[in-house]
Amino acid sequence: MSDRPFCSVIIPAFNEEQDIEASLSSLANQSYPRDRYEIILVDNGSTDRTSEIASAYADLILSKPNGNVGTVRNFGIAYASGEVIICTDADCVVPPNWIETGVSLLEQNPKHAFGGGLRPRKNAKWVEKYWILNEAGDTTQQRSLAGSSIFMWKVDVVRLGAFNETVTSGEDSDLYERALANGLQVIISPELSVAHLGCxxxxxxxxxxxxxxxxxxxxxxxxxxxxxxxxxxxxxxxxLASALFSIFTANYFFTALLIAFSQVPAIILSLKRITRSAWHMSSLDEITKILLIDNFYLVGRSIGLLKGIRKKLGQP
Structure with a gap:
């Protein structure tokens, strides 16, 4: 097995003492030969026992207290010895054959990059269950790379310039877009899906x-x-903003109409997620919960958008 590609697993971490042992234990117990991969944890300034716990599993622990997640991932990649770069997060538990599967896919498919989706943990609560919609673990919703499960040849990572260091999140989606623009095919495989304990x-x-x-x-x-x-x-x-304004004008019919129309984006998102995951709904209760999750999603995204506008205008 000494001819298998040497791999570097890069894991950014910040105050992950609750989940880091489960994550690293799953990585340390892989079907892939242990002497053919290294585990590199990059501590982003943790104030808990993250590094102490990781020392029992990781081959290399680095400290990068400042910088966005893209910066932290790149810091680990700079120290990587592997031909294959594998990315996951410190609160993810991976299947026993995860590395073996990802490396085999890369070997069989030149000029490709691979990623996985999310599967719910055991006894997942309803928010996680109806967001992921992947109880059996045999589908994926997203079409782009997610930082929780990425497999790429290091030469391709270097050629692309690695991760965007200017964004606070979305560095994985940015890498996906640049990979496609530079001739790499990207495949999201259910076999590479991981359980995200931080969901x-x-x-x-x-x-x-x-x-x-x-x-x-x-x-x-x-x-x-x-x-x-x-x-x-x-x-x-x-x-919703127009509905709020119409309340002050006492135009309640228009308010109700706007609130109803606000559900169109949520319904579109729900239908997309249901279709991609091939979810088989069995009750009205499930439909309601899926739609409710997408309303929460749009509320959060709307607040984030407004925060971005405030920041752009120079307001705290």
Whole structure:
């Protein structure tokens, strides 16, 4: 097995003591030969026991206390010895054959990059279950790369300039777009899906996560204008803002009409997710929960968009 490509698994981490052991343990117990891959953890300034716990599993622990997640990933890549760069997150648990599967896919498919989706953890709460829509683990919703599961040849990572260091999130989607623009084919495989222990379990946490993901809408407006979700968020926000204004004018019929129309973006997102995941709905309750999740999603994205506007205008 010594002829297998040597791999470097890059993991950014910040205060992950709750999940880091489960994540690293799953990486340390792979079907792929342990002497053919290294685990590199990049600590982004943790104040808990993240690095201490990681020391029992990681081959190399680096410290990069400042910088966005793209900067942290790139810092790890700079120290990587592998021919293959593998990215995941410190709160993800990977299947036992994860590295073996990803490397085999790369070997069999030149000029490709591969990624995986998300599968819910055991006993997932309803927010996670109806967001991921992948209980069996045999489908993926997203079509672009996600930082939780990326497999690429290092020469391709270097050629693309690695991850965008200027954005607070979305560095994985940016890499995906540049990969396609530079002739790489990108395939998202259900076999490479991982369980994300950090998935929000409550509506509040879910909205907070979406706010963070959408704060780059305004700073990265050129790319945002190409994003269908950005336009759906604008429609949703515009309808709710107009509905609020119409309340003050006592035009309640128009208010109700605007609120109803605000559901069009949510319905579009729900239908897209249901179709991509091949989800088989069995009750009205499931439909309601899926639609509710997409409303939470648009609320969070709208708040993030507004925060981006405030920041652009120089307001705290």
């Amino acid at each position: 929000p379990e409550t509506p509040r946490d879910f909205v907070t996560r979406q706010i963070w993901h959408s704060e780059n809408y305004i700073p990265d407006l050129r790319n945002s204008l190409k994003d269908k979700v950005f336009w759906l968020t604008l429609i949703f926000l515009g309808c």
